[in-house]
Every structure is written in structure tokens, then in C-alpha cells.
Amino acid sequence: MSFTETDMTEDLPEVAEGDTLIHVRNLKNSFGDQVVHQGLDLDVRKGEILGVVGGSGTGKSVLMRSIIGLQTPDEGEISVFGQSMIGRDETDAVAIRKRWGVLFQGGALFSTLTVAENVQVPLREFYPDIKAPLLDEIAAFKVTMSGLPAEAGPKYPAELSGGMRKRAGLARALALDPELLFLDEPTAGLDPIGAAAFDELTSELQKILGLTVFLITHDLDTLYAICDRVAVLADKKVIAVGTIDELLALDHPWIQEYFNGPRGRAAVAAKQKKKG
Numbered sequence: 001m002s003f004t005e006t007d008m009t010e011d012l013p014e015v016a017e018g019d020t021l022i023h024v025r026n027l028k029n030s031f032g033d034q035v036v037h038q039g040l041d042l043d044v045r046k047g048e049i050l051g052v053v054g055g056s057g058t059g060k061s062v063l064m065r066s067i068i069g070l071q072t073p074d075e076g077e078i079s080v081f082g083q084s085m086i087g088r089d090e091t092d093a094v095a096i097r098k099r100w101g102v103l104f105q106g107g108a109l110f111s112t113l114t115v116a117e118n119v120q121v122p123l124r125e126f127y128p129d130i131k132a133p134l135l136d137e138i139a140a141f142k143v144t145m146s147g148l149p150a151e152a153g154p155k156y157p158a159e160l161s162g163g164m165r166k167r168a169g170l171a172r173a174l175a176l177d178p179e180l181l182f183l184d185e186p187t188a189g190l191d192p193i194g195a196a197a198f199d200e201l202t203s204e205l206q207k208i209l210g211l212t213v214f215l216i217t218h219d220l221d222t223l224y225a226i227c228d229r230v231a232v233l234a235d236k237k238v239i240a241v242g243t244i245d246e247l248l249a250l251d252h253p254w255i256q257e258y259f260n261g262p263r264g265r266a267a268v269a270a271k272q273k274k275k276g
């Protein structure tokens with residue numbers, strides 16, 4: 001198969017702006033006796049940055065893994081781009097999987113590959129016939145697009161700072177020109193300036209590329225700075241989803257403590273200061 005524009009967007013129906021891009025209903029996930037999700041519902045709208053928050057261990061990463069097919073739920077429905085993801089065979093799922101990119105917690109780069117080679121991994125997987133010069137060109141473009149200097153391409157992950165590794169992971173997530181981006185704690189471990197720069201990059205790319213972003217974070221600044229809506233995980237389900245103002249109007253102790261606690265108030269103050 002040759003690498004063409006048509007190949008990148010084949011066969012699947014378009015989803016209109018504002019429509020539901022990810023649809024999760026009655027999800028149940030468990031590990032042995034431990035039930036992580038029960039009756040979890042969530043809709044992610046096309047074109048939004050949805051922040052996903054919740055205490056440690058509430059199942060944010062497991063939710064993401066269920067949506068992208070790395071975790072088979074015990075029960076429930078999951079559809080992405082209007083296509084059901086449960087019980088779909090692998091060949092069939094490929095056409096859907098290549099429409100999203102994932103930045104795993106910690107970057108999950110292959111340590112024995114350079115940054116450019118890491119970016120080429122999904123391209124080689126989904127388009128095995130692309131020739132080396134084009135692979136190099138696409139990788140170089142994605143590296144730059146992610147805010148890394150061109151010299152980062154031939155470097156190995158161990159030779160990069162934490163912030164650069166995140167950007168390299170982002171470059172790989174963008175390799176296939178995704179419509180949907182999954183980011184698992186992208187600013188964790190970054191200093192505040194690096195985290196703000198990463199937020200800005202995410203927001204810019206979202207606007208320029210028209211991405212939908214599913215963003216797991218503990219970072220209140222990120223939520224205030226770039227998220228259109230926020231989904232809150234607690235009690236094994238999504239207990240609320242809305243803008244931060246909408247969430248603040250709810251009388252839920254975890255939500256109040258999280259957004260109205262000292263760190264939440266500091267994030268509001270920082271946002272107001274930035275606005276001038």
C-alpha cells in the first residue's frame with residue numbers, strides 16, 4: 001500500500017464539531033476483587049479539551065486504556081468516532097486506532113531508539129511501505145511541531161531533559177496526524193515554566209489541528225489554562241462533568257476541596273494574573 005492522504009482518513013464516517021467523539025456507557029472494570037469502575041458514563045465532544053481528574057487510583061489511566069483498547073472491560077459500551085470498540089477484531093480496529101495518538105504517562109519512549117526513530121514507530125506499524133526518506137521527513141516535521149529543536153531528532157531519550165522527553169512523546173503521538181489525542185499526565189514532573197509551556201503547546205496544536213483532547217491530569221493550572229470541560233472520577237464513576245464554574249456550583253466535598261482548596265485558589269489567581 002502506498003502512503004497517501006486517502007489512506008490516512010479511510011472508510012470511517014465523519015463526526016461533526018460538538019458531536020460526541022468518545023461515548024462510554026455503563027463501564028465496569030475490575031482486577032480480581034477490586035472493582036475500579038462500575039456504571040461509568042462519559043461523553044467527549046469533538047473539538048474539546050476534556051480534563052479528567054480524580055484522586056490517585058480512581059481509575060483515570062484504566063479508563064483511558066479501556067477506551068484505546070488496552071484494557072478489556074467486564075461490562076459496558078465504548079464507541080469512538082461512532083464505532084463500537086468492544087469485541088472488534090484487531091484488523092478492524094486498526095482503521096480506528098490510527099486516527100488517535102497517545103502520550104503515555106512518563107512518555108513511554110523506546111530507550112534504544114532515537115527520538116526520530118520513536119516518532120517513526122507508528123508510521124512503520126500502520127504504513128509499512130513508506131520509504132525511509134519520507135519517514136525521516138515526517139519525523140523531522142513532527143519533532144519541530146512539538147517544539148523540539150531539529151537536533152533532538154538523532155538523540156536518545158536518555159540524552160533529553162524530562163520536558164524534552166514529553167515533547168518527543170508528543171511528537172510520536174502526532175505521527176499519524178491524529179484527530180484525537182490522549183494525554184496521560186503530560187505535565188507531571190515538569191517545573192512550572194515547562195508545564196505552562198507544554199500546556200500552551202497543547203492548546204495551540206488543538207486549535208491549529210482541530211484536535212479533540214482527552215487529558216488526564218492532576219495539574220490545576222492545566223485545567224484552568226486549557227481545558228474546556230473537566231470530568232471528575234470518584235466512587236468508581238464519573239460523578240460530574242462540566243466547566244470548572246459548573247463543577248464549583250456542585251456541593252460535592254471532593255470537588256470543593258480540589259478546586260476551592262489552597263492550590264485551586266492559587267491556580268485561579270495565576271490565571272487572573274496572566275489575563276492581566
Ligand SMILES: Nc1ncnc2c1ncn2[C@@H]1O[C@H](COP(=O)(O)OP(=O)(O)OP(=O)(O)O)[C@@H](O)[C@H]1O
Nearest residue numbers: 031034036054055056057058059060061062063218
Ligand atoms: N494491570 C493492573 N492490574 C491490577 N490492578 C491494576 C492494573 N492497572 C490498574 N490497576 C489498579 O486500578 C486502580 C486504578 O489505577 P489507575 O492507574 O487507573 O489510577 P489513576 O486514577 O490513573 O491513578 P494516578 O492518578 O495515581 O495515576 C489502581 O488501584 C491500580 O492499582
